[in-house]
Amino acid sequence: MVSAAEQRMLSFAEALHEAFDLALAMDDRVFIMGEGVPDPRAIFATTAGLAEKYGADRVRDMPLAENGMTGICIGAALMGERPILIHQRLDFALLSCDQLINNGAKWHYMFNGAASVPLVIRLIVGRGWGQGPQHSQSLHALFAHIPGLKVVMPATAYEAKGMMLAAIADNNPVIFIEHRWLHPLQDQVPSAYYTVSLEGGALLQRGEGVTVVAFSYMVIEALRAARALEEVGIQIEVVNMRGVSPLRAEVVLQSVKRTGRLIVADIGATSFGVAAELVATVAEHCFDSLLAPPQRVANPDYPLPTSPAAAAGYYPGAVDIATRVLTLLGQESRIEQMQQRLQREGPEDVPQSDFHGPF
Amino acid sequence: MVSAAEQRMLSFAEALHEAFDLALAMDDRVFIMGEGVPDPRAIFATTAGLAEKYGADRVRDMPLAENGMTGICIGAALMGERPILIHQRLDFALLSCDQLINNGAKWHYMFNGAASVPLVIRLIVGRGWGQGPQHSQSLHALFAHIPGLKVVMPATAYEAKGMMLAAIADNNPVIFIEHRWLHPLQDQVPSAYYTVSLEGGALLQRGEGVTVVAFSYMVIEALRAARALEEVGIQIEVVNMRGVSPLRAEVVLQSVKRTGRLIVADIGATSFGVAAELVATVAEHCFDSLLAPPQRVANPDYPLPTSPAAAAGYYPGAVDIATRVLTLLGQESRIEQMQQRLQREGPEDVPQSDFHGPF
Amino acid sequence: MIAGAQQQALYQQLLRIRLVEEALADRYSEWEMRCPMHLSIGQEAVAVGVSAALGVEDVVFGNHRAHAHYLARGGSLPRLFAELYGMAEGCCGGRGGSMHLIDPEVGFMGSTPIVGGTIPLAVGAALAMRRADQKRVAVVYFGDGCFEEGVVHESLNYAALHALPVIFVCENNGYSVYTRLQQRQPSRPLHQLAAAHGLHSACGDGNRVEEVRALAQMAVARARGGDGPTFLELATYRWREHCGPNYDDELGYRPDGELAQWQERCPLSHYERQLLEQGILTPTEVTTARQVIGEEIESAFHFARNGTPPSGAEQGENLYG
Amino acid sequence: MIAGAQQQALYQQLLRIRLVEEALADRYSEWEMRCPMHLSIGQEAVAVGVSAALGVEDVVFGNHRAHAHYLARGGSLPRLFAELYGMAEGCCGGRGGSMHLIDPEVGFMGSTPIVGGTIPLAVGAALAMRRADQKRVAVVYFGDGCFEEGVVHESLNYAALHALPVIFVCENNGYSVYTRLQQRQPSRPLHQLAAAHGLHSACGDGNRVEEVRALAQMAVARARGGDGPTFLELATYRWREHCGPNYDDELGYRPDGELAQWQERCPLSHYERQLLEQGILTPTEVTTARQVIGEEIESAFHFARNGTPPSGAEQGENLYG
C-alpha cells in the first residue's frame, strides 16, 4: 500500500506520462514509438519531454505506416525489446490488423512458446468536436475476439498508470485503449511504481437490485448515474470492466448473483460488441439469479456523424443508464425527474466547455 | 417457384460458379477479381472457365495487395461497377481492414447517400489438412460488428447461389463467407436466376424443447445432430443463421419462444464472437421464455494448431451439439450412446477421406 | 500557350480559395464550425492548376486537406460551408464535416482523412473507366506522408501494371503534422520512387499555377491517350497549423524563416503580380474580384449559418444503400 | 577468394537440402505429413549462399517456402521432420507444420505464410540490434510476390531511413502460385524499386551459390559496418508445384520448356560439376555425401514418425507468455 502522503491528484494523461517516464527509466528495453510522439503536442501531452530526457532513440517518431511499424515493433519485441506503439486514433490501427492478428497475437502460441511479443499498442478513441466516422471508432470488440491479444480499457488515472506499467511488464501484446475524454480526468495517483492487473473488472460500489458493468468512459457515466440514483435512495452496484480480454468475469457474475439484474454500458457499437459477450456470459452463468432481461447501453449501429447536431443523442450516457436502472426496478415514474437531474450543461460534443478541438 | 424439372443437384462450389456465370452474363458491370481467379485451380473451381468465357477484363487475376485491391474495387464500385473480390483465405483479408471498414462500410453513410459501394468480398475459411493458425481463421465476428457491412454465411448450395446473386445485386459491401468444407456438399439448385435474402435466418426444422441456431458449416453439424436425436425420438428446432449482419433475429426469437432453450453453434472462436450476440439478443428479448441457460458451441479461444493430433477436438461438431441438447433436456443418461452414434469415421482433419490437401 | 482568359480564370480560382480559407480561419474561433479543419492556404496552386487541366467527365478524390481540391473542381461553396457548420444542407448533410467532402455533380467523388485512403479509390475509378473504354481520367491528391503508407505502393503498382488513366498528385509540403519529411523518409526524390514503380513521373513547383497546369495537361493527355498513369510531385508549403485556423510557428517545429521564405513564394501574389505586369489583369479587376468573391463568401456563410441542424433522430438512415 | 573447404560446405548444404526435399516429396503421398508444404527444390542456392555469409549472432526470418531457409541456417532436421509429421517433438510442437518453422538456438527466428508478413519483423529485429549497438544482422527471405504488398515498402522505407542492419533477400522465381510476374507487376526491375527507396540494391543469379554468397557477404559487411540495409534480388526457379510434392507442368501455366531450361541451370548439379572439374570434390566424396545425408534423412524420418502425437487437450496452453 502507498501512504497518503505519496498520493497526488494527476490527470489520466499525466498518469500515463508518469508511467512512461518510470518505465523508460527502469528498463532500457522499453521504447516508445508513434506518429508525433516527440512533437510539440506529444500525443495529447502524454509523451511530453520524454524525447528530450531519454533521447530520440527511445522516444521515437515514425513514418505513416501502421502495418509495417506494427511488424517492426513485433520484430523488435522478438529480440527482447519492449516497445510501446501509439496511434492517435484507433481508426488508424485498422491498417495494422494483419500484423496484430496474424503475427502479434499468435507468435507465442504458434511457435509453442519459443518466443514472445511483449508489445503495448496504445489506441486513442476520439469523440466530439466533429471527429466523425473515421476518427471516432471504438473497435475494442475486434481485438477482444482475437485469442492471444490482451485488451484493456482503464477508466481512471490510477488505472491508467498501473495498467500501463502492467502492460509494459507483460510478455504479450496488450491493446491499451484510451477514451480521449478520460485524458483530463483526475484521480489520486501514487508517484511510485505500481501495477494494476490487466485482467478482470473492479467492483466500484456495492448496492442492490442492479449491476451496471461499464467499459472505459462509460464508467464515468455509470458513476454519474449511480450518484444521482443514490440521491434518490437507490444504491446500485457498479463494475469497472477495465480488463476486457481475456475475459475474467467473476466480479460481474458475483455481483449479478447478488443483484439479479444487469446493465452493460459500452463505448462501442451495440451489435456484436463486447457488451454482448458480457450479457452472454451472465446469461450462461447466472441464469438462475437473473430477475429481468439483461440490458445493453451502447452506441447505435451506425457511424458517428460529424455534425454536433446530427451527433446529438449518438452517445448514451448517465441518463440512459439511470433510465434503464429505474425501468428495471419498476420505478418508471421517477424517470423524468432523473433525466432532468442528469442533464448535462453546455455543448454535448466536448468533454468540458473550454475544449475547442481543433482535433 | 421453380419447377422440379429445373432442379439439379449441384455442389456448393458449382452453385457459386453458376451464380458468377449468370451474373457476368446478365450485367456488364460485374467483374471478378482475386489472386488465382483465372488460374488452373480457379479458386477451388468456383471460377473455372469464366476467364475464357468472359475475358481477362471481367475475370481478373490480381497482385498480392489486399488493402490496395479492396480500395480499387471500392473505387470501381463508386463508378457504378459491381466487383466481386475473392480471397482464398479469410486470413488474408485482415490486410484490408482499413479499406473495408474505414471506406467500404462507411462511404454511403458518411456521404449521406451520395454514392454507394456495391461490392462483394468472398472470404474462404480454411479448415483441415494442417491449415494452422494463419490459414483457418473464421473472423466473421469482426465484420459483423461493423455498421455498414453486410455479412452472410450460406450453408447450402442453394443458398450459395441465391445469396451470391443477391449479394451482387445489393448496393452495399457484402462480406460473403464460405467455409471450405461446404464446397463439396450438394443440394438441389435451380438453374435459373434467383436470390435468397441476405438478412435473417431460416428455420430448417420445427421441434420441441431446444432451438439450435447454427452458422455456416455448423448448420451441417447441427442437422447431423438433429437427425441422430430424431432417431432416438427427440425433435429439435434448427435455425440456419445465414444472414449474420445486420442481425435480423426474428426467426430465432420466435423459435426460442416455442422451445425455451437455446444452443448457438458457430464456426469461430467462442469469446466475443457472433454466438455471443445471438445469446445476448435472445436473453434480452426472450427472457421470460428461456427455461435454461443459453449455450454456445464454438471453437476454443486459441488459434488452430497445425498438427492433426493437436487439432483433434478443436472443432466442435454434431456430438457436442447433441450432448448439449441432451444435457439441456435432462437426458444425460443418453449422452454416451449418442456420442457413439455420432462418431465420425476416418481422419478428423479432412472433409472426406479422399481429400489430401495439399492446401 | 495559355490564353489571357484562362489566366484570369486561374487567378480567380487562386484568389477565391485563398479568400474562402482566410474567412474560414477568421470565423473558426467563433467555435461554430465544430470539426477538425485542415487549411490549404499557401498550397492553392496545386488544386487550381490540376483542375484547369480536367474535363467535366473526369473524377477527383481528395484527402484530409481538401477544401481546395473540392472548390477548384467546382464543388458548391454554400454546401461546403453548410457542411462545416454541420447543417443538413451540407454536401454530406452534416455527416462529414471538413474532412469528408463530396460533390458528385462536378465529379468530386469524395475526400477522407485516413492518410492514403482515397488513393486506391482513384485507381479503381480509373479501372472502371478503362473497362468502359472511356476517355476519362481519375485524379487523386495526397500529401508527402502518403508515400510511407503501403497502400500507395499497391496502388501505384496496379495503375502501372494496367496502364490506367489515373493521375497521382502529391502535394509535397515537407511535413506530416509536425514531422519533417527527413524524419520519415530516406533522402531520395519522391517522384523517382514512383518512376521506379514504372509510372511516368514528374516534379514541379507547386506554387506556380501555370507550371502545375502544364504538368497536369501532360498527364491528362497521356491518360486519355492510353499511355497510362502519371505521378506528379509538386513542391509547396502549408502556411498555417496542420489542423486548425492559426499560425503555429511559435511551436518551433519549422526552421526560423522557412515560412517567410515560402510566403515570399506565395502562389497567389506571385501570379497576381505576373498578370498585372503582363497587363492581363488590372488593379481594378483585382479589387472587383476580391469584392465579388467576398460577397459570395458572405452569402455562403449566411446560407450555412441559417441552415437546418440535422436531427439526431434521423441519423440511423442511409446506412445501407 | 573462397577456400576449398568452404566450397565443399556449400556443396554439402545444397545437396542436403535437395535430398531432404526430394525425400519429403516422395513421402508426402503417404499422407502422413498433413499440412500444406512448399518445396524449394531448384531454389536451394539462395538460402545456402546467404547463410554462408552469416555469423552465429545473426538472425533470419523466412516465408511460406522456408525449409531451405531453416536448414541452411542450421535448423534441426529431426525437429523439422517431426513438425511436418505433427509431432510434439517438432520445432513448434506440432503447432506450425511446414509453413511455420523456428529454431531460435541457431538464430532462425520464424517463418510464416502470410505473404510479406515477416519482412517488417526482420526490420524490427535490426532496429533492436541497432538500439543495442550490436554488430549483428537480420535477414529476411521473401518471394517476388512480396513486392506487391504494401508492408514491404513500409519496411524498406524504414530500413533505409534509419540505415538498419537488415538484408532483404528476394527469391525471384517469376511466379506467385500460377501467376506470372508480368501479370502482377509492371515491367521494371524489382531491385531498382528497392534502390529508389534509398536502399543499396543488387541483383544476381540465384542459382549460383558462390555468386549469392558473394553478394550476401557484401550486404553483411555493409550492415555490420553501419552502412545500412541491402536489397538482393536473386533470380531462380521453382521446379515443382507451388504447394505440394508434384511436378505440375501439365497444368500449362508455364511456357513449354521453361522448366527444362531452368533444370539445366540446376544450382546443385552445376556446382557439383564445377567442383568436380576443379578437383575440389571427388566422385567418391559425392557418393559418400549422398550416403551420409541419406542416412541422416532416414534417421530423421524415424525420429519424426516415432514421435509423440501432441494431445489436443493441451493445446490451450502457451497462448499467453
Ligand SMILES: Cc1ncc(C[n+]2csc(CCOP(=O)(O)OP(=O)(O)O)c2C)c(N)n1
Ligand atoms: C492512416 C492515418 N495515420 C495517421 C493519420 C493522422 N494524420 C492526419 S493528417 C496527417 C499528416 C499527413 O501528412 P501529409 O500526407 O504530408 O499531408 P499534409 O497534412 O501535409 O497535407 C496525419 C499523420 C491519419 N489521418 N491516417
Ligand SMILES: Cc1ncc(C[n+]2csc(CCOP(=O)(O)OP(=O)(O)O)c2C)c(N)n1
Ligand atoms: C497475404 C497473402 N495473400 C495471399 C496468400 C496466398 N499465397 C501463398 S504463397 C503465394 C505466392 C507468393 O509468391 P512469391 O512471394 O513469389 O513466393 P513463391 O511462392 O514464388 O516462393 C500466395 C499468393 C498468402 N499466403 N498471403
Ligand SMILES: [Mg+2]
Ligand atoms: Mg505533408
Ligand SMILES: [Mg+2]
Ligand atoms: Mg515467386
